[in-house]
Structures are given as C-alpha cells and as structure tokens.
Amino acid sequence: MRINEISGIWAIRQLQLLSGQQSGLIDQLSRATIPFNQDVSSSAIAERLKTQISGYQRAMYESHNATGMLSTAEAGLGSIHSALNRLRQLAVQASSPTLSDSDRSVLQEEYSQLLQQINSVSQNVSYNNIRVLAGEVTNFTVQTGPNEGQRMSITIPAVDSERLGLSSTNIASIENAQLALEAIDQATESVSRTRSYVGATTNRLLSAINEMSGTMINLTSSVSRLADTDFARSTMELFKTQLLQQSSLINMIHSNLSRQSVLRLFY
Numbered sequence: 001m002r003i004n005e006i007s008g009i010w011a012i013r014q015l016q017l018l019s020g021q022q023s024g025l026i027d028q029l030s031r032a033t034i035p036f037n038q039d040v041s042s043s044a045i046a047e048r049l050k051t052q053i054s055g056y057q058r059a060m061y062e063s064h065n066a067t068g069m070l071s072t073a074e075a076g077l078g079s080i081h082s083a084l085n086r087l088r089q090l091a092v093q094a095s096s097p098t099l100s101d102s103d104r105s106v107l108q109e110e111y112s113q114l115l116q117q118i119n120s121v122s123q124n125v126s127y128n129n130i131r132v133l134a135g136e137v138t139n140f141t142v143q144t145g146p147n148e149g150q151r152m153s154i155t156i157p158a159v160d161s162e163r164l165g166l167s168s169t170n171i172a173s174i175e176n177a178q179l180a181l182e183a184i185d186q187a188t189e190s191v192s193r194t195r196s197y198v199g200a201t202t203n204r205l206l207s208a209i210n211e212m213s214g215t216m217i218n219l220t221s222s223v224s225r226l227a228d229t230d231f232a233r234s235t236m237e238l239f240k241t242q243l244l245q246q247s248s249l250i251n252m253i254h255s256n257l258s259r260q261s262v263l264r265l266f267y
Contacts, residue, residue: 055146066142073132076125094171122160144208
C-alpha cells in the first residue's frame with residue numbers, strides 16, 4: 001500500500017511539472033511566424049500546414065484521452081473478473097453435499113459481499129467524471145484525424161451484478177449453487193467479451209496515434225523550413241510532454257484504483 005501511495009504522489013508532481021512545460025511549448029508554437037523574406041505563396045502554404053497540424057494535435061489529444069479512459073475501464077474489468085472467479089469457487093464449494101447449513105451460510109456471506117463489490121467497481125471507477133463501467137460510455141465519439149469522417153465511436157456496456165445476471169443468485173443451497181454456477185459462467189463470458197472489445201479498441205486508437213504522429217513529423221518538418229521557430233522540434237516536444245502527462249495521469253488513476261477497489265474485493 002505504501003508503494004501505491006508513493007506512486008500516486010509522484011504522478012501528481014509529474015502532472016504539475018508537465019503541465020507547466022506544456023503551457024510553455026504551446027505559447028512558443030503560437031508565436032511561430034513566417035519570416036518577412038518569404039513570398040506570399042510560401043506564407044500561405046505554411047499557414048495551411050499549421051492549421052492541419054493543429055487539427056492533428058487536437059485529434060491526438062482526444063485519442064490519448066480515450067486510451068486513458070479505456071485503460072481505466074480495463075483495470076476495473078480486471079477487478080470484476082477476479083471477483084467472478086472467486087464467486088465461482090464459492091459456488092463450487094457450496095455445491096458439495098458434505099457442507100452443513102452453517103458452512104454454506106458463511107460462503108453465502110462472502111458471495112453477497114463480492115456481488116456488492118462488483119456493483120461498487122461498476123459505479124465508482126471513473127475517468128474525467130465519466131463512470132466507464134456504469135453505461136455512461138455510449139457512442140462516445142473520438143476524433144482520430146483532422147478531417148471530417150475520421151472518427152471512432154466507443155461503447156462500453158454497464159457491468160454490474162444485475163446486468164451480468166447475478167443479482168438474484170445465491171448459494172444458500174446445492175440447487176441454488178448449481179444455478180449460480182451457470183449464471184457466473186455466462187457473466188464471465190460477457191466480461192471477457194467486453195475486455196476483448198476494450199483491448200481491440202485501444203489497439204485501434206494506438207494505431208491511429210502512430211499514423212498521426214508520422215504525418216505530423218512530415219508536416220512540421222515542412223513548416224520548420226518556412227517558419228522562424230523550429231516548429232518540428234517544438235511540436236514533437238509538445239506531443240512528448242502530452243504523452244508523458246497522459247501516462248502520469250493513468251498511473252495515478254491505476255494507483256488509486258488499486259488502493260480503493262481492487263484489493264477490497266477480497267476483504
């Protein structure tokens with residue numbers, strides 16, 4: 001737990017430092033001008049390129065935010081998956097005819113707590129005030145390029161005990177434990193599908209980011225030959241700063257999630 005706290009503090013300090021660096025780079029880029037010795041045609045081209053670059057920057061910013069949201073969702077889904085595995089173990093134990101009613105009652109108590117914890121993760125895991133596992137990510141649109149039509153829609157279904165078909169299950173008897181096993185297996189398959197979707201969508205976004213990064217390098221190299229600011233270097237430094245800022249934010253979120261959600265599954 002101490003390690004997670006230190007990691008969280010480090011992430012906060014990194015965010016503060018990177019935020020200051022980002023502001024400075026944005027200011028530098030905004031003051032980039034075209035030298036007076038360039039002709040009007042070159043100036044117009046450079047300005048158009050700068051407009052395109054601004055579009056790519058915004059799209060990359062949105063894409064990085066979306067990957068952060070998906071990473072947060074994946075962390076929560078991992079916690080729910082662990083809870084489902086434990087629920088299945090309890091249902092298997094409760095199916096044994098050698099258990100007494102008292103033994104089965106103890107198992108039922110833990111079973112109920114795990115269902116509550118699944119609901120807690122679903123309701124409380126959030127990214128930028130969006131509850132990513134509570135059904136609030138529906139047709140969430142991400143701009144993946146500077147042009148019209150370069151968009152991606154993301155939908156993450158709600159993942160709680162009711163929607164997983166577990167809210168009415170119990171292991172208070174052998175018969176109920178057997179029914180619970182079937183429901184748990186179906187819920188596990190549902191969570192697995194959601195995790196696969198999140199992973200595939202994350203890969204698509206990372207691919208789009210890499211493509212935009214390559215295009216930005218080419219565009220900024222062209223602008224740097226026309227503008228009196230080293231536009232290429234400044235722009236890529238800004239991108240690097242934003243990426244580190246995003247990584248620090250995700251680290252802080254995961255550190256907090258680890259403390260408040262994941263470990264409590266088993267207590």
